Amino acid sequence: MAKLTLDGVTKRFDDGGDVIVAVDDVSIEIDDGEFLVLVGPSGCGKSTTLRMIAGLETISDGRIAIDGDVVNDVPAQQREIAMVFQSYALYPHMTVRENMRFGLEESTTLDTDTMNERVEETATMLEIDDLLERKPSELSGGQQQRVALGRAIVRDPAVFLMDEPLSNLDAKLRSGMRMELQRLQHDLGVTTVYVTHDQTEAMTMGDRIAILDDGELQQVATPLECYHRPKNLFVAGFIGEPSMNFFDVSLEDDRLVGSGFEYPLSSPIRSELAGDEKLVLGIRPEDIEVLDARETAHDFPVRVDVVEPMGNENNLLAGFRTDENDSQFNVTTDGMRRIEEGTHYIARFPESAIHVFDRESGVALHSREIDDEATLLESRI
Amino acid sequence: MTTAEPTDAGTGEGRLSETIETVDTQRVALYVVLAGLIGFYLSPLWAGLTTAFKTQTGFVETTPVTPPTPAWFTLEPWELAFAAMQGGLINSAMFVVPATILSATLGSLAAYGLTKLSWRGQVGILVIFLAGVFLPYQSVLVPLRQFWSAVDLAGLLSFAPFLANRADLLELTITHTAYGIPICTILFRSYYKTLDDEMIEAAKIDGANAFGIYKRIVLPLSLPMFAVTLIYQFTQVWNDLLFALVLVTSRSNYVVTQSLNELQGSMAQEYNIQMAGAFIAALPTIIIYVIFGRQFAKGITGAS
Numbered sequence: 001m002a003k004l005t006l007d008g009v010t011k012r013f014d015d016g017g018d019v020i021v022a023v024d025d026v027s028i029e030i031d032d033g034e035f036l037v038l039v040g041p042s043g044c045g046k047s048t049t050l051r052m053i054a055g056l057e058t059i060s061d062g063r064i065a066i067d068g069d070v071v072n073d074v075p076a077q078q079r080e081i082a083m084v085f086q087s088y089a090l091y092p093h094m095t096v097r098e099n100m101r102f103g104l105e106e107s108t109t110l111d112t113d114t115m116n117e118r119v120e121e122t123a124t125m126l127e128i129d130d131l132l133e134r135k136p137s138e139l140s141g142g143q144q145q146r147v148a149l150g151r152a153i154v155r156d157p158a159v160f161l162m163d164e165p166l167s168n169l170d171a172k173l174r175s176g177m178r179m180e181l182q183r184l185q186h187d188l189g190v191t192t193v194y195v196t197h198d199q200t201e202a203m204t205m206g207d208r209i210a211i212l213d214d215g216e217l218q219q220v221a222t223p224l225e226c227y228h229r230p231k232n233l234f235v236a237g238f239i240g241e242p243s244m245n246f247f248d249v250s251l252e253d254d255r256l257v258g259s260g261f262e263y264p265l266s267s268p269i270r271s272e273l274a275g276d277e278k279l280v281l282g283i284r285p286e287d288i289e290v291l292d293a294r295e296t297a298h299d300f301p302v303r304v305d306v307v308e309p310m311g312n313e314n315n316l317l318a319g320f321r322t323d324e325n326d327s328q329f330n331v332t333t334d335g336m337r338r339i340e341e342g343t344h345y346i347a348r349f350p351e352s353a354i355h356v357f358d359r360e361s362g363v364a365l366h367s368r369e370i371d372d373e374a375t376l377l378e379s380r381i
Numbered sequence: 382m383t384t385a386e387p388t389d390a391g392t393g394e395g396r397l398s399e400t401i402e403t404v405d406t407q408r409v410a411l412y413v414v415l416a417g418l419i420g421f422y423l424s425p426l427w428a429g430l431t432t433a434f435k436t437q438t439g440f441v442e443t444t445p446v447t448p449p450t451p452a453w454f455t456l457e458p459w460e461l462a463f464a465a466m467q468g469g470l471i472n473s474a475m476f477v478v479p480a481t482i483l484s485a486t487l488g489s490l491a492a493y494g495l496t497k498l499s500w501r502g503q504v505g506i507l508v509i510f511l512a513g514v515f516l517p518y519q520s521v522l523v524p525l526r527q528f529w530s531a532v533d534l535a536g537l538l539s540f541a542p543f544l545a546n547r548a549d550l551l552e553l554t555i556t557h558t559a560y561g562i563p564i565c566t567i568l569f570r571s572y573y574k575t576l577d578d579e580m581i582e583a584a585k586i587d588g589a590n591a592f593g594i595y596k597r598i599v600l601p602l603s604l605p606m607f608a609v610t611l612i613y614q615f616t617q618v619w620n621d622l623l624f625a626l627v628l629v630t631s632r633s634n635y636v637v638t639q640s641l642n643e644l645q646g647s648m649a650q651e652y653n654i655q656m657a658g659a660f661i662a663a664l665p666t667i668i669i670y671v672i673f674g675r676q677f678a679k680g681i682t683g684a685s
Contacts, residue, residue, distance in 0.1 A: 056582050076585045083586045089579035093601045102597070107588030155587070 002080075002158035004030040004053070004191055008062035011048050011215075022048045024215040025062065033189040035182070037206030039196055041238070045215040046195045050161050053193060055079050066158055077107070082152035083161040086168065088144045090136040096123070096147050097132040103155045122154040125184075142173050149181075153188065160185070160192040166201065178204060199239050203227065211235050225377045228370055233362035236282050236355060242315060245288075245329035247281045248359065256281050256356075260323025264297045266351060272366045278359040285315070285330040287353035287368070290339065291346040302347040304331075304339055311335050318347060433458050433656035440652050458651070462644060462658035468633070469640030474665070476550040476636070477618045480557040485610040487558065488565025489603055493595050495566070496573040497581050507570075513563030518623050525556065526627050549634040553625060557618045565610045572606040572680070573599065608676030616666045637662050 011023040023045040030036045038046040051057040053064055055076030063070045071079055082103070090099050097119055104115045123129040126146045136144055145165065152160060165181075166174045182205055185192050196202055202209045203223045211218040211226065211234070219231040223239075230236035236244045249256040249263065254270045256263040256279065263281060265273075273279065291299065305328060306317035316331040316339060331347065333339060356366040370376055428445035435443070439453025449455075494500075495507055535548035544551065576599065584594045622638040629635060635643070644651070644658045670677070 054582075054586055056585070076582075077588045077590060079586075081586060083583065085579040085583060087577060087579050089577060089583040091580060091584070091598055102584070102589075103587035106584075106593060151583075151587070 002067040002191055003032045004159055004193070005065040005068075006030075006049070006053070006062070007065070009049065009052060009059060009064060010061035011045070011052060011057060012060040022215050023052070023212075026212070026215075026217045027062075028210055028217070028220055030191055030193065032191055035185050035192045035194065035205060035207045037194045037196060037202040037209045038212060039199060039202035039209055039238075040212035040218075042197055044212040046197075046212050047163055049212070050083075050163055050193060050195045053159070054081055054083050054161050080158040081161055082155050082157035082159075083163065084148050084152050084165040086164040088136075088148040088168075090144060090147055090151075092136050095133050095135055096128065096139070096150075099136065099147055100151045100154050103151060107155065118154055119150075122150045126150045126153070141169055142177070145169060145177065149184070153184070157190065160190050162192065162194045164196050165194075167196070167198070181205065199241060203239065209239075211238060213238075222377060228377070229364075229367045230355070231364055233280060233282075233357045233364075236357070236364070240284060242285050242330045242332065244282045244284050244355070246357075247327075247329070249279050249281045251277050251279055259325045259327060260320035261300050263349065263354075269351065269354075269356070269366055273356060274365075276358050276365065279365070280357040280359050280362075282355035282357060283349050283353055285332040286313075287350060288329075288331045289348040289350065290316070290331060290333050290337075291348055294346045296348065298351055299346045299348045301344060303344050304341060307339050307341045309335065314339055318345075429656040429659060432652050433660060435653050437651070437653065455653075458653035458657040459661070462654050462661055465644060465654075466637060466640040466658055466661055469635050469637040470661070470665075472550060472634055473619060473637040475547070476554045476557070477615060480554045480561065480618050481611055481614040483554070483558040484561030484565050484614050485607055488562050488610060489569045489600070489607070490595070491562065491566040492569030492573050493599055496570055497576070497578070497594070497599065498591055510563045510566045513560075514567060516560075516563075518560075518621075522623070522627050525624070529556075529628060546631075547634065549629040549631060550636075552628045553636070556624055556628065557614075557621070560624075561614045561618065565614065568610055568613075569603065569606055572603065576602065605676050605680035607680075608673040609680035612670055612673050612677055615669045619666055 006026055006028045009023060009026045010021065013020045013022055026045075026049060028036070038049060040046045048057060052059050055071070055074065059072050063072050065071060066079065066081075091102065094102065097116070100119045100122065101115050104110055104118065108115075110118075120129060120132070123132055126149060128143060128146045128150060131139060131143060131147070136147065139147065145168070148165065162181075166177055169177060178201060194201075194205060202211075203226075206223055208220060209223050209226050210220045213234050219226055219235045221229070226235055226239045230239065230244075233246070237246065247258045247261075249258040251257075251273060254265050254267070256265060258281065290304075294301070301321045302318045303321055304316050304318050308315040312335045314333045314335060314337070316333060317328050318331050319326055319328045321344065339345070352369040354366070355364060355368055357364050424446060431448050432440050432445050434449045434454055434456070436453045436455045436457070439449055439455075443453070491510065495503055495510075529552050534552055535545045538545040538548055538551075580598065581594060584598050589597065620638065622642065625636045625639050629639065641655075641658050641662045644655045
């Protein structure tokens with residue numbers, strides 16, 4: 001158990017004369033026992049960051065410290081970390097028991113009985129104790145996943161690193177493992193860094209999420225804070241499924257003028273926007289209300305092009321009727337309500353739910369209102 | 382198929398003509414060609430085998446492919462050939478086994494270093510290994526002889542007379558090991574490149590150092606490739622005559638290919654003894670293939 005510090009961590013790759021910056025000045029403090037999810041699109045540098053923590057990649061700049069001790073020059077073998085790989089990376093010629101014991105044999109001086117005891121304890125915890133004498137090739141994907149996890153847990157490391165460990169499982173198994181991993185991490189209380197490209201995993205599993213794009217850290221915050229208070233356009237678009245709708249707008253007096261609509265602003269929001277003219281209006285699909293008649297200035301006539309009934313909700317693809325560019329946006333409505341394809345409705349964009357971003361820099365200028373902000377965005381640890 | 386029509390099924394003639402119709406002419410042609418090829422490739426072996434069991438008059442008065450009749454049948458050529466080659470067989474075994482194991486082991490270690498460890502200048506080293514594969518034996522004969530004359534291994538080993546007497550064989554062992562390392566390295570390298578990098582990294586994080594990873598992960602997983610290199614190197618080194626002719630000077634150190642060469646009589650050609658000798662010389666490579674055959678198949682199909 002330990003605190004993990006990343007301070008200005010940078011990774012540069014030399015690619016035939018060109019220098020590629022894979023990770024750019026990333027600083028994160030990860031508390032003892034915290035579950036941090038590193039998330040971002042592929043190629044954003046999240047795996048490289050993890051591999052630098054593991055000691056599998058050298059650090060070009062900055063420092064990584066475990067409990068205050070800088071480990072930049074400590075080889076992977078001596079970092080007291082355990083890692084679960086996407087491919088599981090089990091040793092195919094060894095039984096499950098040997099796989100799990102390998103780390104203990106290589107990194108500790110325990111006697112065989114103690115090692116076996118610890119392996120069996122961990123296997124029981126993961127419900128793989130009846131598989132101990134089997135080879136990895138005789139196991140299903142889910143079982144292999146558990147063995148990979150067991151191999152990491154049995155070593156009782158200071159830090160757990162997980163590199164997309166669930167991405168090779170089928171959807172059902174994945175959601176089950178998601179919960180189990182959280183429970184395990186909570187019970188063991190080991191500091192964990194978890195890499196994924198899946199925003200659902202990030203939202204559901206992490207105590208905090210660190211969102212990376214193009215090697216740069218975009219935001220580190222609790223999942224709900226990232227969701228409701230995205231710092232910039234990238235975070236707003238990345239977190240949430242279906243993702244937030246964005247409309248290019250320009251600020252004219254106290255209105256946001258977009259293609260096919262004009263959105264009047266109240267003075268408190270207007271004052272937050274200062275002098276910027278080129279803006280982006282953002283609103284989440286579930287915040288748009290679908291009505292039959294126009295009541296306020298924030299209601300717009302729309303046509304519904306596509307309806308995807310999900311049971312619990314409907315995902316709609318809609319467009320402003322007055323929009324010449326025919327751009328479309330997503331709306332999520334209650335599943336119990338029947339919405340007809342090709343029909344005209346009124347869509348309400350409540351002012352309390354809108355986000356406004358600067359189009360040039362992407363920085364959030366205004367975020368949605370939250371009634372009880374303190375309770376909702378409170379950290380879970 | 383042939384009994385599709387119940388009215389025709391009763392008569393034998395109808396069935397026969399239908400069977401003939403269904404025979405695929407292409408397939409027939411294929412089998413004829415294949416049988417011809419089998420005959421073509423097996424005939425020398427067969428001729429050799431029959432000759433080895435014939436007496437002197439037997440192989441003079443019959444064609445090689447005719448099997449030996451009881452009148453001309455004899456096991457004498459085998460006995461004579463074996464007696465003449467006994468020393469050569471032992472000498473060969475004494476240097477081929479270590480040379481094979483050494484080149485496979487060193488090749489495997491070199492390949493591990495060139496694929497799973499990262500260090501500067503790998504490409505340059507790899508190029509040297511690659512070049513080594515294409516170096517023809519003939520081109521190094523003179524420098525090789527000069528090198529071993531300069532080293533004077535027998536003189537260096539004079540403290541141990543047994544080894545000093547066998548210096549020729551030691552020279553052969555070292556030469557063949559050195560000559561075998563490049564091809565073994567290339568073979569192991571192509572195999573190690575298919576090994577999961579994450580698995581090696583997992584072992585690293587588990588606390589194993591470079592040699593520990595080799596010993597406990599890479600080596601056990603390379604057994605199929607070891608079978609391939611062992612078979613290949615054994616055959617290569619066992620069948621070599623050129624280096625032996627250049628390096629082996631004392632008759633007591635003659636290797637099997639040299640003693641086979643010696644079976645050529647100076648006056649009369651005793652083909653029966655030569656043929657028996659050829660089979661005796663070839664037997665160990667066949668045994669090795671049988672022993673490692675299963676692993677060999679795994680190794681060349683890439684299954685692990």
